[in-house]
Amino acid sequence: MFDKFISPELLGRMPLVEKISASLFLTVLGMVITFIILAVVCWFTILLSRACRKKPKKEDFATLIPIPGPLKEGGREDESLIAAVISAAIAAGRETTGRHLRVTKIKRTIDHIPQWERVGRIEQLLERGER
Amino acid sequence: MLEMIHTFLQSMGFMGLSGGQAIMIGIAFLLFYLGIKKGFEPLLLIPIAFGMFLANLPFAGMMDPGGGSGEAGGLLWYFYLGNRLGIWPPIVFAGIGAMIDFGPLIAEPKSLLLGAAAQFGIFATFFGAILLGFNGQEAGAIGIIGGASGPISIWLANKLAPHLLGAIAIAAYSYMALVPIIQPPIMKALTTKKERRIRMEQLRPVSRTEKILFPLMVTLVVALIVPPAATLIGMLMLGNLLKESLVVERLKATVSNALMNMVMLFLGLAVGACATAEHFLTLQTIMIIILGLLAFAVGTAAGVLLAKLMNKISGGKVNPLIGSAGVSAIPMSARVSQKLGHEANPSNFLLMHAMGPNVAGAIGAAVVAGVMLALFG
Numbered sequence: 001m002f003d004k005f006i007s008p009e010l011l012g013r014m015p016l017v018e019k020i021s022a023s024l025f026l027t028v029l030g031m032v033i034t035f036i037i038l039a040v041v042c043w044f045t046i047l048l049s050r051a052c053r054k055k056p057k058k059e060d061f062a063t064l065i066p067i068p069g070p071l072k073e074g075g076r077e078d079e080s081l082i083a084a085v086i087s088a089a090i091a092a093g094r095e096t097t098g099r100h101l102r103v104t105k106i107k108r109t110i111d112h113i114p115q116w117e118r119v120g121r122i123e124q125l126l127e128r129g130e131r
Numbered sequence: 132m133l134e135m136i137h138t139f140l141q142s143m144g145f146m147g148l149s150g151g152q153a154i155m156i157g158i159a160f161l162l163f164y165l166g167i168k169k170g171f172e173p174l175l176l177i178p179i180a181f182g183m184f185l186a187n188l189p190f191a192g193m194m195d196p197g198g199g200s201g202e203a204g205g206l207l208w209y210f211y212l213g214n215r216l217g218i219w220p221p222i223v224f225a226g227i228g229a230m231i232d233f234g235p236l237i238a239e240p241k242s243l244l245l246g247a248a249a250q251f252g253i254f255a256t257f258f259g260a261i262l263l264g265f266n267g268q269e270a271g272a273i274g275i276i277g278g279a280s281g282p283i284s285i286w287l288a289n290k291l292a293p294h295l296l297g298a299i300a301i302a303a304y305s306y307m308a309l310v311p312i313i314q315p316p317i318m319k320a321l322t323t324k325k326e327r328r329i330r331m332e333q334l335r336p337v338s339r340t341e342k343i344l345f346p347l348m349v350t351l352v353v354a355l356i357v358p359p360a361a362t363l364i365g366m367l368m369l370g371n372l373l374k375e376s377l378v379v380e381r382l383k384a385t386v387s388n389a390l391m392n393m394v395m396l397f398l399g400l401a402v403g404a405c406a407t408a409e410h411f412l413t414l415q416t417i418m419i420i421i422l423g424l425l426a427f428a429v430g431t432a433a434g435v436l437l438a439k440l441m442n443k444i445s446g447g448k449v450n451p452l453i454g455s456a457g458v459s460a461i462p463m464s465a466r467v468s469q470k471l472g473h474e475a476n477p478s479n480f481l482l483m484h485a486m487g488p489n490v491a492g493a494i495g496a497a498v499v500a501g502v503m504l505a506l507f508g
Contacts, residue, residue, distance in 0.1 A: 005261075005266060005267025005268075005270075005507065006266060006267050006268055006507060007266065008266045011261075011266050011267070012264075019261065019262070020262070023257070023258045023261040023262070023270075024258065026254075026257070026258075026267075026506070027254040027255065027257060027258045028254075030253075030254045030257070030499065030502055030503075030506070031247075031250070031251055031254050033357075033502050034247050034250050034495060034498055034499050034502060035244070035247045037247075037352075037353060037356050037357060037498050037502075038243045038244060038246060038247040038491070038494070038495055038498065039243070039244065039247075040352055040356065041240075041243055041348075041349055041352055041353065041494070042240045042241065042243040042244065043240075044348050044349075044352055045236075045237060045240040045243070045345065045348070046240050048237075048341060048344055048345065048348055049237060049240070049337075049341055052338055052340045052341045052344065053338070116232070116234075116235055116482050116483025116486050117333065117334075117480050117482070117483045119482060119483075120469060120480040120481075120482035120483060121480065123469075123482070124473065124480070
């Protein structure tokens with residue numbers, strides 16, 4: 001059958017019904033082969049992920065950063081500024097003022113947001129900015 | 132003296148300019164307009180248009196193959212040899228691999244099935260091309276336009292139907308640029324607003340080990356099942372391994388920037404140079420353009436329909452819009468999914484979910500190219 005499909009003369013001589021049925025067969029065959037190959041890759045990817053995934057240590061999820069006494073300025077990420085922003089956000093959320101709120105500790109968590117989500121958010125922010 | 136002037140006048144390009152060449156130069160100028168003014172794939176459209184422009188200039192001999200006795204041929208002929216020998220497209224694929232993040236695909240391996248479904252456009256177009264009178268090799272080369280990957284289209288067209296290379300490459304790149312116009316009406320027609328509003332769960336983080344092992348595993352599995360796909364998959368995964376290993380930053384930077392840009396220039400010029408009047412201005416070209424559109428449309432529809440099915444099976448956890456991203460065209464089709472999802476629900480972030488099927492589409496298209504080559508090569 002493949003010989004007939006490669007040669008224009010042989011293909012031209014094929015009756016229309018046979019041509020349609022043969023090309024439909026090739027279409028289905030091609031799709032089935034493609035699905036099988038990608039399903040195999042999918043299965044191997046799942047196996048690979050299972051093999052690579054290890055139980056994460058507690059410290060991977062969150063690291064407690066105690067903030068003793070007054071916060072120092074000019075830290076690695078200017079922590080006093082971050083603390084101020086978080087306090088302001090909590091105060092705004094609770095509809096109260098900073099006077100009624102005391103932040104004793106801040107728990108820093110590792111950012112698990114995938115890069116694509118970050119890109120999506122940035123794009124959305126930029127779009128809003130353009131409007 | 133008069134004879135010299137006469138000889139000179141006869142050697143001028145004006146004297147040899149045929150109607151077909153004039154039309155081809157007009158098409159080249161249209162492509163310049165689309166690339167420069169409209170911004171449609173300018174990195175490729177401009178070299179392709181310039182190659183077309185140069186190859187259709189009479190007496191310039193840019194595509195002369197040269198003599199057998201060491202006589203030099205035209206410059207574009209040597210660029211074309213890089214295509215004919217199958218060198219440029221795999222190098223471009225390595226560059227693409229060095230820019231792709233397979234993380235979303237590794238986090239959600241089921242995306243590979245969406246990448247497979249979108250390849251239905253290729254086989255549906257193959258079927259259509261056979262009915263229109265193309266032989267198996269030509270139909271396979273035309274169908275691969277639906278893979279929405281320029282390098283794959285060029286690579287396979289060179290192997291199966293080199294005489295159709297110009298039309299196939301131009302159709303492939305034109306439709307890739309038109310993805311934001313072709314896909315949305317099909318996606319909207321096949322989905323309800325409720326489905327488009329579905330928010331998908333955040334993907335898990337993927338470890339570096341997984342990202343390093345994934346390209347090696349895919350190369351091994353695919354090359355063992357479909358050996359003809361080894362060239363494309365191998366180069367795609369080589370580029371990705373350079374990126375993910377994090378130890379060969381210079382090689383990764385070269386492959387994804389300087390080398391890829393250089394090769395894309397040569398590849399574009401060579402593709403354009405194939406579009407000479409006698410090869411391009413035919414009924415076959417019109418049919419290829421129509422079939423190419425069919426390939427994109429059917430691929431998009433198949434991806435969305437499978438995603439709808441996955442949504443039903445998963446109990447409403449899959450937004451069907453991500454299915455269309457299985458039509459490779461990285462990253463345009465993923466952006467289209469993000470845009471439509473965002474329109475339906477402003478708090479929806481589908482981009483990372485759509486990148487899974489999107490990169491799966493690149494793997495799928497390379498696999499289908501290998502299958503076509505195994506069947507008709």
